[in-house]
Amino acid sequence: MNDPWKVKGRYHVTRQIPFIDLKTASTALQASLQARMNAVLDHGQYIMGPEVAELENSLQALTGSPYCITVSSGTEALLISLMALGVGPGDEVITTPFTFIATVEVIVLLGATPVFVDVEADTCNIDATLVEAAITERTRAIIPVSLYGQVPDMTEINQLAHTHGLKVIEDAAQSFGATYQGKKSCNVSGIACTSFFPSKPLGCFGDGGAIFTDDEVIANACREIRVHGQSQRYVHTRVGVGGRMDTLQCAVVLAKLERFEWEVGQRLLLGESYNARMDEIGIMRVQQKPDRDSVFAQYTIFVDQRDRVQAELESRGIPTAVHYPVPLNEQPAYRHLGDSKRTPVSATIAKRVMSLPMSPDLALEDQAYIVDKLGEVVARFSEPLEV
Structure with a gap:
């Protein structure tokens, strides 16, 4: 596949998006x-x-x-x-x-x-x-x-x-x-x-x-x-x-409360925008129930081959995180306290969740870039990825 973003085995990072933008606020x-x-x-x-x-x-x-x-x-x-x-x-x-x-x-x-x-x-x-x-x-x-x-x-x-x-x-x-x-x-x-x-x-x-x-x-x-x-x-x-x-x-x-109402509003707008974009490209995402909203402390999706996806996005200037990769009843200090076989959903989603950049000051053009590149990366998994 001819990928215009790839030059001599390396991607040109045209922008570097912060995972959480604390500086702007x-x-x-x-x-x-x-x-x-x-x-x-x-x-x-x-x-x-x-x-x-x-x-x-x-x-x-x-x-x-x-x-x-x-x-x-x-x-x-x-x-x-x-x-x-x-x-x-x-x-x-x-x-x-x-x-x-x-x-x-x-x-x-x-x-x-x-x-x-x-x-x-x-x-x-x-x-x-x-x-x-x-x-x-x-x-x-x-x-x-x-x-x-x-x-x-x-x-x-x-x-x-x-x-x-x-x-x-x-x-x-x-x-x-x-x-x-x-x-x-x-x-x-x-x-x-x-x-x-x-x-x-x-x-x-x-x-x-x-x-x-x-x-x-x-x-x-x-x-x-x-x-x-x-x-x-x-x-x-x-x-x-x-x-x-x-x-x-x-x-x-107290100082940050002055901006908090606006920030919550932005989180709701950006979260819904992410949702619509994910639905358009067929990416599974965490769902919100109709009788409540979310302040999207993280914007989290479900992907297969997560390590591969993360590496590809990182090469394009898009950081990601995993919340959380290991359920607590599988952690070394706590596994004796609970049988992980009784929590199969937690075990499964821990292998698939991935969080994308999210904060009230995330620019819509950056969000569009994130979703665009995510869609490209996931689509490429139908054929071997170039190294």
């Missing part, structure tokens, strides 16, 4: 970011300064959740939430094996046992129809993950939890800003956790996170746990951790 908010950070430098309250409460109030208003507690990371948010519920040795927590390691890591750190439930093949979110069969007398909580920016079937999961007297913690690290049946992610269950890691839909300049809840008792417990279990200065009423979100990082998120 920071440049657009430079004045606000600088003003917010200067304010912290002026008052010098680097830990639990006034920006912490201001951010918590802003996030409550944005999500509709009655309580918000900022913490040092999304991982810490999950850990503190489980600690507030008293989860520990002998307890079981139901979750998905197809997610980032933090979801399961915190369960094991507390001495509890993760119980893995398989995911849906089209959304990659936990399959709510399989959850009830996993409930035992030792089950304390369910942690569904809002993967790739889309909330899973929380109505069904919440109903099961209510029936069996369990707590639900939405792992919303990838879905902040998304909606589900008219409600915001982080306000669709009794407890929710999100992350402000830089690449997330709402990110800071380091680590940060937040816990949301509708329960005042849980909220107070989380506040105490994040400051070493203190109920007042040097009075430690429970076991805690050093889990506070730095004031400077709160200031960064």
Whole structure:
């Protein structure tokens, strides 16, 4: 095949598209970011300064959740939430094996046992129809993950939890800003956790996170746990951790909130544009259900011969990533905790998922280029690829 992009065995890279464009957003908010950070430098309250409460109030208003507690990371948010519920040795927590390691890591750190439930093949979110069969007398909580920016079937999961007297913690690290049946992610269950890691839909300049809840008792417990279990200065009423979100990082998120509504809108537009283009060229993609949207923390498709596709796209200046290549119940540190044969969908999609460049500032012409080259690469697999 005569390929105009190939010259002497190498491709001319006419552009280099960032996988996530963080620079453009920071440049657009430079004045606000600088003003917010200067304010912290002026008052010098680097830990639990006034920006912490201001951010918590802003996030409550944005999500509709009655309580918000900022913490040092999304991982810490999950850990503190489980600690507030008293989860520990002998307890079981139901979750998905197809997610980032933090979801399961915190369960094991507390001495509890993760119980893995398989995911849906089209959304990659936990399959709510399989959850009830996993409930035992030792089950304390369910942690569904809002993967790739889309909330899973929380109505069904919440109903099961209510029936069996369990707590639900939405792992919303990838879905902040998304909606589900008219409600915001982080306000669709009794407890929710999100992350402000830089690449997330709402990110800071380091680590940060937040816990949301509708329960005042849980909220107070989380506040105490994040400051070493203190109920007042040097009075430690429970076991805690050093889990506070730095004031400077709160200031960064406050500045970035100014642009967040626009960014969510752009994510929705770009995600739908990607969807239409993928459907046109016949590429399988993660599906979104009609009663919810997605903030497309990643834009993920399904491909065969993934390594080959990635290499071909990279040669054209298109970076890709895999979220996630190995299910958690197949990871060396965790495989003894769950039989991967019981989660065949997770095992299958882990070999096929591939994420494309996605961020609010992705140019439509760059998106068109990505899809065009993807289509060329996949089409060429009907014949041997030139090396």
